[in-house]
Amino acid sequence: MRALEPWVVQPLETFLAESAARLTLLMTASGQVVAQHGFSRSLDVMSAAALGAGIVASTEELARLMGASRFEALVHHGQRQSCMLAAFATPRGRWIGLVVFGPETSVGIVRLFFDQMVQQLAAVAPREQPQPPMLAENFETELNASLKALFGR
Amino acid sequence: MTATQTALDRVTRVAGVRGALVVDAADGLVVAEQLMDGVDGQAAAALAGSLVGRLVRTAESAGLRPPAFVHLRGDAGSVLAAPGPDELVLVAVVGPDANLGLARLEMIGAAGRLA
Numbered sequence: 001m002r003a004l005e006p007w008v009v010q011p012l013e014t015f016l017a018e019s020a021a022r023l024t025l026l027m028t029a030s031g032q033v034v035a036q037h038g039f040s041r042s043l044d045v046m047s048a049a050a051l052g053a054g055i056v057a058s059t060e061e062l063a064r065l066m067g068a069s070r071f072e073a074l075v076h077h078g079q080r081q082s083c084m085l086a087a088f089a090t091p092r093g094r095w096i097g098l099v100v101f102g103p104e105t106s107v108g109i110v111r112l113f114f115d116q117m118v119q120q121l122a123a124v125a126p127r128e129q130p131q132p133p134m135l136a137e138n139f140e141t142e143l144n145a146s147l148k149a150l151f152g153r
Numbered sequence: 154m155t156a157t158q159t160a161l162d163r164v165t166r167v168a169g170v171r172g173a174l175v176v177d178a179a180d181g182l183v184v185a186e187q188l189m190d191g192v193d194g195q196a197a198a199a200l201a202g203s204l205v206g207r208l209v210r211t212a213e214s215a216g217l218r219p220p221a222f223v224h225l226r227g228d229a230g231s232v233l234a235a236p237g238p239d240e241l242v243l244v245a246v247v248g249p250d251a252n253l254g255l256a257r258l259e260m261i262g263a264a265g266r267l268a
Binding site: 105106107108109111112115 | 176179180181182195196198199200202203206
């Protein structure tokens with residue numbers, strides 16, 4: 001498990017231990033990765049983050065069109081593994097969690113401990129202002145730095 | 154009244170029972186519930202569903218028949234679970250003063266009629 005911000009580590013480690021999730025990705029609403037567990041290639045992380053952020057944006061817009069409040073979570077059930085996508089509020093803004101899990105656990109367990117992780121993240125998040133939006137000229141440098149931190153190379 | 158509702162009514166009528174749920178053991182999600190305030194149905198469903206699912210798999214691995222009733226006792230009460238058909242599980246959260254014998258009888262009878 002690797003995280004860009006150290007205060008994310010403990011809540012995420014607890015979640016991983018309790019939920020038995022295979023893959024987990026925490027990212028901002030725009031798809032910027034904050035922490036990952038289980039991914040071995042940076043390309044996979046980038047793709048998953050972009051797709052996850054896009055799906056959440058789509059479902060939130062769908063909810064708005066239906067006159068509903070935001071969907072809490074989206075779960076794709078599969079034969080071998082399933083995927084849960086959930087957006088949540090943090091003191092650092094709106095984040096998204098993408099969790100892939102297998103039959104060794106259940107969606108109920110994953111949801112239960114994911115909700116606990118969200119509460120823990122809200123409790124331990126530093127109160128300083130979030131970083132300013134990333135500028136286009138810094139994008140590649142920031143991206144490479146993030147990937148290096150997330151994969152250690 | 155549905156079979157699920159009837160099952161919950163039978164269990165929650167027993168003295169000391171603080172709530173009952175029908176849980177999908179495969180997903181650990183609540184199918185139906187009758188709970189007193191303060192009982193976390195989502196947590197009870199997820200954990201009881203996981204527990205029963207693991208016990209069933211453990212029994213099968215050991216060449217045994219799946220459990221007909223599970224009693225998890227704690228300091229402040231117990232969690233009871235009775236597996237039914239279609240991976241449904243009838244779960245009850247009971248206080249320390251509950252009539253466990255009657256709760257067990259009602260749960261085993263009601264779980265068999267879940268569908």
